Amino acid sequence: SRDSKLLYFKTPASVSLCFIQFKVFLSKTFTVLGSDQPIIAVVGEVVVLPCQLSPRMSAVNKTIRWFRDQINSPVYLYKNRFHITDKQDQAYRGRTTLFIEELGIGNVSLGMRNVRVSDEGIYGCFVESLIWYEETTIEVIVTVGTGSDPLIYPDDYEGKRIQLGCKSSGWYPKPEVTWTDGKSQKLTSVSETIETEDDGLFSVNSYVITGDSSHKPTCRIQNNFMKETRESIVFSSKSMFFFPSVSPWLVAFFVLLGLVPVAICIAI
Ligand SMILES: *[C@@H]1O[C@H](CO)[C@@H](O)[C@H](O)[C@H]1NC(C)=O
């Protein structure tokens, strides 16, 4: 039943030639409550991973272990009233804490600052007394609000048509890019690339081709998770058409024209 639990105690091999397991039938003394919902953590900010003893009782004399995959290199370990840091996972050193003043009321939540993309995942909150232990898991989802303002730039010219690029960096999770012509008509992008930056955030490049100089192409980038967007508008794509599409023959002609006086000088 949910109200009782079998505990297995192993005697050390040095004491006994063979392992003897004592099954001790105990009645439940507490549970730990985490969160059914994933916890949203914003890159660079502080997050609290909830974990609470129920019924409310002091956790001061209990072992509190926060961990991810490696139970032996915990995110945080509190034992015998000490905060034990020597085996702590490097990635969490100096970034995680328990709320000492809350332990007396069984609040063993973990505070974590300067959230990184790599903090995303499942965390275990394990609490142990001399006679009982309980564990719960908490899912952390990392996000940023928005990345950088999108930059629209002319990428390529082809006759009277122009390929515009839109780029923005610092997004997580992967953002969604939509282009419009400035009059709520959607423009279809011809290609899109998403790259991972060093810090795990994403940068995005999206391209559209437009031949209509009345368009005011608008690039909108959305973090679907947070429903936050950034938008940039080219006030008139006329300005983008300002660069004439120069024929290479024309360039050659002018270069040669420039060389004529030089050639004459040399000849003289
Ligand atoms: C914790 O243990 C200490 C020493 O054994 C004891 O004095 C104290 O009352 C205990 N505190 C709680 C809240 O159980």
Ligand SMILES: *[C@@H]1O[C@H](CO)[C@@H](O)[C@H](O)[C@H]1NC(C)=O
């Ligand atoms: C536990 O303490 C943290 C930090 O003070 C707080 O944010 C959280 O709401 C507390 N949890 C409960 C269940 O009281």
